[in-house]
Amino acid sequence: MASYLRTITGSSSSNTSSSIPTDTLGKRLVKWALIIGVPTAVCVAAYLVYRQQQEQAKKSATRRSPLPTPLSKVNEDTTTTSENRLKNRLTLAIDLKNEGNLKYREQNFNEAIEAYSRAIEVCPVESTEELSQFYQNRAATWELLKDYEKVVEDCSKAIELNPKYVKCIQRRARAAETMGNFELALEDYSTVCFIDSYQPAYIMAADKVLTDLAKRYLENLPPSTAELSKDYVRTSLNEFEDDPILNESFINEIRTSQPDSSLARAYQAFDEGRFTDIPSLCTNELESTDDSPYKLQTLLLRGSFYLLMGNYAEAVADFDAIINDPNVTEKIKMNAELKRANTKIHQRDLEGAMYQYDECIRNHPNECSPHVHRGMLKTLLESYNEAHDDFIEALKISPTNLRAKYQKLINDAKIGAKEHQSESIEQALNNFEEYYDTCKQDIYYALAITSCYLDNDRKDRALEYLNKFVKEIPSNPTLLALKAYE
Template sequence: MSTGSTGSLLPKWQLAILLGAPIALGLGYLYYRNQTTKLCEDASDTGKKKISNSKDKSISLDGDDKMLKEKSEPKPQSELEKAIAFKNDGNSRFKSGKYNEAIEFYNKAIDTCPKTHPLDLSTFYQNRAAAYEQLKKWAAVKEDCTSALELNSRYVKALYRRAKACEHTNDLVSSLDDITATCILEGFQNSNSLEFADRVLKDMGRRDAKEAFSKRQVVYPSANFIKTYFAAYINDPLTKNSNDDADYADDSGLSRAKKGLKDAKYDDIIAACTDEITSPESSEKRKLEARLLRGTFKLLIGLMDEATQDFDYIVDSSDADINMKVNALVKRASLNVQNDQHQKGFEDFEIAEKIDPQNADIFHQRGQVFVLLEKHVEALSDFNTAVALAPEHCPAVVQKCYAEYRFATIVQNQVQIYNAIQATHRAVEKFPNNLECYNILAQILSEQQQFDKADELFEKAINLQPSQASLYVHRGLLHLQWTGDITKSMELLQKAIEVDNKCELAYETLGTIQVQRGALENAIELFETALKLSRSELEMVHIYSLRNAAIAQLNVAKKLGLDLSSLSAVSQVGFA
């Protein structure tokens, strides 16, 4: 749970815009939503409608009603004219809500239409599918839409309608393929289609993540990640006074675990803590410390339920001191937020604050959560308290600057924006060896279009700690925004992976760029790697959405014979 050097300050929709990527379908709806001030709720002008709104049924139909003839006029002579007349009669019944009667006329239109007119015939099948949809006969909807698409493979309305039918029958893979094709053929310009795709991707992502997370192989984060995590705490009993040689004087489980923490040899820490907890010679105080260390590492590797059990034990123990209990509550709060249980997380923060309102970690960690939730007023309040309690704690100081900047941009106060930027400069001067300061100031400056200065800051930070992979990721994104140089950006992202092959952010970002470039097969491989490194089910939901979007685009490109490198340029094809 960090907005600094362990992660990205950019919300996902900003990443989408940075990559110029409604093409990255997993980010496409967020891109569209934040590029427009208002979603088009009335889609009648484009011949589309929201999935949840079926009141305007006329927009479901194709065909020119002007072709309807007065009864006094002579009947059509050709078979095609007869078929069109039947279709028009069906449209009239449809608009009156007489769906079964409409279907009878569409049947006649289909039976009458010459096979030499495939586009007209596809329209009749699509209109009959619209009537079946109103009757919730989803199998018939899919069958008729498939018939329409066999006659016209780029028929947008038929694709969209079949996607809905597949969603209703829980065939999410087919639904995603069809709505992806719809988005591509519409040039990613229809908000309803993008919202539909976003919903299906999330549903699939939740399903896939739930199944995969329970079966995943545990992977420890990199040493840099773990060190940065502990550095974000000022009152963590696990690292406070950790240089006492007495901590490592014997061969007990706790001593081995604490020595592993000190020497950055993390793989055996959980087992060593378990030895301490199960030792009959160990005191309750040492067992509590071992539980806190074990729970922390289980949190770091994504064993959320087991971590919760350790934190619960400490919180409920009458033998745990105040600092240990507060630390367990704060970490449990972070865990709950990562599991998308925000209310439980904030309840833990409140309990911790009541126990020890002078502990800066409570306010600093909760402030970070508020930033991630884009609640900047609340974040600023917590960071102010954290800095007042711990004025020399660099992460709190610089993240307070960021919260001030974020709030100032929301209210569009130029004076406050300037003051926040200057405060961040002062933080860099005060803490010249802290990567968090450089990282945050660089990202603020890049948002202010001061790309050259931001790049200089990233370069300085990389020189300070060349093994910090996330710095290369952020610098790569900077160059993408600054110069549009995808090659340079990819080189920096590859460097991030080179220095830390466990940097999930690098794989995810590189995969998203590869989607943008049309290299979907490589993008899928990168997302698969990112999934193996994910530490929470919620994180996996997002990455599965990106992976599934790439798979769907690859499927659609093959089916429709599209150039993968220019999908976003495809114009809408279909009937009005």
């Protein structure tokens, strides 16, 4: 597939003569990230990717030659024979793919690649869905062999056949990032953000790529560029409902009872946007006394910002210390468990993240949030039916939980799209609209419903809601940026 971000123009995406060079685009995205915040830059990039994708799809449809229509006098037996040959070739290709899967599970990777290659060779070109899967399977094998150039090559072929192949786009992004091709990695992470309703895990991945782009394109970066943006921090922390470290009563208690403490200064840094100062201030608090009544909250605050800064080992150490403390409350322990699982996602250990979500649910069977978080991960993994079960369970526990409600609707729309059930998609979108009055100032809701409409080729409704959200949340940089690039 063409590299969409490399051909975005300032006026019309069809005007190839005014394409933005890669280095100019990199600088522009870095500027967005540093000025308006990483999530905003990612959302803008994702929208531009979508817009360019639509133009490319139209051009491809125009250029594509129609399949030859059989002449009326062609013998029907000949047509039937041709169809049978195609079916036989597809059946053989699927058998070869299954053989490759077996070799893959047995870790005979070279034999797996050989089987997948033969499947690609015999597969009819008309069977685009199957052919894209064969390329993706071979790419997965190349990834285990650390041949990242071939990963990108095979993923690109799969994506050309299936432009919304999320798993394959993710894989190409990882390979591109490993190779240092940050422009392609950003393009792919932005595309996945858009297709999967701006899930925080993808925003975090794009954040890392934007940081790497900044290091590459901007010389002599001032120290302030290392700071986390307020928009980014707010979006990321919002992922955890009822976060104890953001409880206003607790923060007021600290400021009243210990106004000169390092923990109080950490919250002052939070208010002033000096986020990278927070871990060291928390360390000072922990080292100042052995019996602080706020030890666990301080660890949780420090671990949370280690996570946001990408210091994953330090974050996990803090979360583990909280979880293993005999005096920890259920709310603080659950929050630490969820953030530890979230750290695993950012480390790309999805199996480890799923295990920890399972453990969190066992430890807190009557809590809604663990089911919501596990359901979101299952949606990312395209296990839509299992995700559905988690969202249903979350709503049984907390029927009014809005996050569970609209995450379920995102998942419902994806089930409908996967099963080609237009009525299910429409029902999910209509139900989404019912929460507008309640959620119209929730940025997650705004991005979710907008991207759901665009993902289902309903640009008119997406733009209608985008205009509404800009009026409701007039100072939000993400919505303003999307509106500016409309």
